[in-house]
Amino acid sequence: GAVVSQHPSRVICKSGTSVKIECRSLDFQATTMFWYRQFPKQSLMLMATSNEGSKATYEQGVEKDKFLINHASLTLSTLTVTSAHPEDSSFYICSAETGDLSPWEAFFGQGTRLTVV
Amino acid sequence: GQSLEQPSEVTAVEGAIVQINCTYQTSGFYGLSWYQQHDGGAPTFLSYNALDGLEETGRFSSFLSRSDSYGYLLLQELQMKDSASYFCAADNYGQNFVFGPGTRLSVLP
Numbered sequence: 001g002a003v004v005s006q007h008p009s010r011v012i013c014k015s016g017t018s019v020k021i022e023c024r025s026l027d028f029q030a031t032t033m034f035w036y037r038q039f040p041k042q043s044l045m046l047m048a049t050s051n052e053g054s055k056a057t058y059e060q061g062v063e064k065d066k067f068l069i070n071h072a073s074l075t076l077s078t079l080t081v082t083s084a085h086p087e088d089s090s091f092y093i094c095s096a097e098t099g100d101l102s103p104w105e106a107f108f109g110q111g112t113r114l115t116v117v
Numbered sequence: 118g119q120s121l122e123q124p125s126e127v128t129a130v131e132g133a134i135v136q137i138n139c140t141y142q143t144s145g146f147y148g149l150s151w152y153q154q155h156d157g158g159a160p161t162f163l164s165y166n167a168l169d170g171l172e173e174t175g176r177f178s179s180f181l182s183r184s185d186s187y188g189y190l191l192l193q194e195l196q197m198k199d200s201a202s203y204f205c206a207a208d209n210y211g212q213n214f215v216f217g218p219g220t221r222l223s224v225l226p
Binding site: 006034036041042043044045046049093095104105106107108109110111113 | 148150152157158159160161162165167204206208212213214215216217218219221
């Protein structure tokens with residue numbers, strides 16, 4: 001199946017700093033990628049839809065100035081958590097779809113566990 | 118918008134059969150997916166139902182009834198490794214997926 005690589009898998013940062021998370025589709029081109037946040041024992045909450053070459057579409061309640069998304073190529077989307085605070089500590093996961101190959105199947109990255117201290 | 122409901126927890130023994138239900142309220146519903154997620158890991162795709170009926174893939178089967186806004190995931194011959202969280206997800210206009218709250222399955226020896 002298609003492979004999505006997410007990096008880093010774990011990061012600890014100080015409050016007030018910024019963290020960048022990368023999501024790469026390794027063996028296919030992904031015009032659309034999705035970013036989710038998951039708190040412990042809870043569901044995946046869609047944060048934004050990342051479209052190659054255009055601005056991301058953010059879900060209601062997600063601060064676009066805090067969670068910067070860049071999708072500069074067909075294989076890479078990045079999520080930058082700016083001025084991180086302890087309440088931003090969470091599991092962040094990206095996913096990508098292969099388009100026509102498997103339009104109903106989302107392939108997920110390994111996730112990034114962010115801890116803000 | 119879309120909202121989905123699932124039981125929060127299910128417990129079963131090895132070798133048993135378990136059914137995880139999912140009901141949804143949606144607009145623009147295209148289909149229903151199921152994902153498995155082990156603790157600390159990423160979700161992995163199990164199945165997708167676009168049409169009513171049962172889809173079988175090995176030990177796992179998934180069912181959809183559009184008229185009832187209802188679906189389920191059936192796991193047979195349970196194994197310890199099946200202990201995980203299972204999420205149903207509604208295909209929202211073919212644009213993205215809205216995930217249910219998840220069902221934590223515990224398989225006991």
